Amino acid sequence: MSAYWLFKSEPDVYSLDSLRLEKSGVGRWDGVRNYQARNFLRAAQVGDQVLFYHSNAAPSGIVGIAEIVRTAYPDPTQFDPASEYYDPKATPDAPRWSAVDVRFVRAFPRLLSLEDLRQVPALDAMPLLKRGTRLSVMPVTPTEWAAILDLAG
């Protein structure tokens, strides 16, 4: 039984299109530096479905679907001093941060903006829509998933 997730990314950094255009067909979801988000990443299983959300965009919103193709492994960027995600306290023997691999599934016909999503009562409990929540990886319930796909058309 697949689970559902929502991943946030700034489209200027990594968009759904970036994932779609990956030569290998697979994109690495790295750079997560929040423990709660990391723990959710670690819970993701192969085949789980992911809502791809563009943050810091105009407008921000859900743009499509990706799928987990590899479960959590140490995020290589934490060991790379040249990376903006470098974490000097992480070592290969004691990694702190995890990455997963995803593949593109599909783009929605239109972006579902926060404003759109707030119109749907079934989505009221989503952390995404709660004031002040900045979680970049969060679980999505089957009910929420169905409501969002319905909205996407």
Added chain:
DNA sequence: GCCAACGTTGGC
């Protein structure tokens, strides 16, 4: 282990 200071996120 408290908590002030600081840094980051992300909508607007």
Added chain:
DNA sequence: GCCAACGTTGGC
């Protein structure tokens, strides 16, 4: 670019 909200750090 502003700034509210939140997470992390580090002095004590």
